[in-house]
Amino acid sequence: MTFTILGRDAETGSIGIGIATYSLAVGATCPFMLPDSSVLTSQAAANPNIGEEIIKLVRNDCKPVEAMEQAVRRDPHPEYRQIALLTSTGEISVHSGSQTRPFSGYSKGQDCIAVGNFLKNEQVLETMTDEFNGLHKGASLADRLVAALDAGKHAGGQTGSNNKQLAERSAYLMVHTPREQFPLDTRVDYSDDAIADLKKAIGAYQAMHQFYLARAANPVDLPPQDQWPGNLDPSSS
Numbered sequence: 474m475t476f477t478i479l480g481r482d483a484e485t486g487s488i489g490i491g492i493a494t495y496s497l498a499v500g501a502t503c504p505f506m507l508p509d510s511s512v513l514t515s516q517a518a519a520n521p522n523i524g525e526e527i528i529k530l531v532r533n534d535c536k537p538v539e540a541m542e543q544a545v546r547r548d549p550h551p552e553y554r555q556i557a558l559l560t561s562t563g564e565i566s567v568h569s570g571s572q573t574r575p576f577s578g579y580s581k582g583q584d585c586i587a588v589g590n591f592l593k594n595e596q597v598l599e600t601m602t603d604e605f606n607g608l609h610k611g612a613s614l615a616d617r618l619v620a621a622l623d624a625g626k627h628a629g630g631q632t633g634s635n636n637k638q639l640a641e642r643s644a645y646l647m648v649h650t651p652r653e654q655f656p657l658d659t660r661v662d663y664s665d666d667a668i669a670d671l672k673k674a675i676g677a678y679q680a681m682h683q684f685y686l687a688r689a690a691n692p693v694d695l696p697p698q699d700q701w702p703g704n705l706d707p708s709s710s
Contacts, residue, residue: 474574474631474639475499475516476589478601478621479559482614483584488512488561489648489657491618493641493668495631500645500660508649508656511537511560517573517590518553527558538566555579557588582606587621593629593638600628615648615657615675622668644671654689657682 475494481487490504490512496519503516505524510531515523523544530540541558545551545568552570557579559565565586567579577590582602589598604624608617622644631639644667649656659674661667684701 474591474633475503475555476587476592476597476601476622476625476630477503477514477516477557478585478587478605478618478625479512479514479557480585480605480614480618480621481559481561481563483563485614486561486651487614487648488559489614489618489646490514491622491644491646492516493622493626493630493644493671495633495639495642497643498660498662499643500662504645504647506647506649506656507531507537509561509651511558512647512649513541513556513558514588515554515556516588517555517570517577518550520548520550520554523548523554523556538564541566541568555588555590557586559586585621587625589625589631591631591633593632597625597628597630601625613648613679615646615679618646618648619668619672619675623672626668640665641667643667646671646675653686655686 477492479490492499502519502521503514506512507528526544527540531537537560552572554570555573556568573590576592576594579588580598580602583606585605587598587601601621605617605621608620633639643662645660647656647658659678661670664670
């Protein structure tokens with residue numbers, strides 16, 4: 474009951490992931506990021522150990538795609554997993570097990586891949602990659618990822634056991650940009666409309682991301698947070 478988009482910006486070197494699902498707190502179990510290397514998801518019958526193993530292998534000088542292949546081979550239940558990986562150089566690897574609930578599969582686009590399960594049909598994922606690629610000019614990677622999630626929802630999204638569309642109850646977005654100390658990392662753990670709430674959270678946070686980066690690097694002479702341009706409280710300006 475999950476649809477995910479992994480994407481990169483070839484010009485900036487940024488990589489990122491957006492996820493929406495009926496499950497709760499998806500950001501706690503599915504997405505993984507190794508800055509300047511790879512972003513990945515482990516979903517369907519999610520097992521965070523798979524993502525952790527892939528990251529560990531890459532840190533030990535294993536190539537990302539090979540690390541994912543090793544993790545799939547070692548997993549006792551690969552037929553129930555969906556795993557997708559995108560590297561900062563554009564390599565893509567995907568595993569969609571035979572026992573993930575239909576519709577289940579993936580769609581590859583330019584610099585992106587959408588993967589999902591328990592969806593209305595294959596058009597959900599194709600719509601996501603089309604939306605991601607269609608917004609390339611002038612849109613940030615975060616905006617393109619969220620737009621892809623929204624497109625997936627409006628293309629039919631997830632279906633439940635009664636074949637009716639399910640609401641997205643949690644959503645997650647993470648984008649890493651080279652030379653930034655930490656990524657844009659935003660999540661909604663429980664909501665009646667998680668993608669809409671994620672968009673609100675990202676819109677508020679993006680205005681403050683540079684402040685938090687500057688504060689971590691050198692807080693000397695930095696103005697108070699409520700005086701930063703575009704701060705979270707418009708009434709304070």
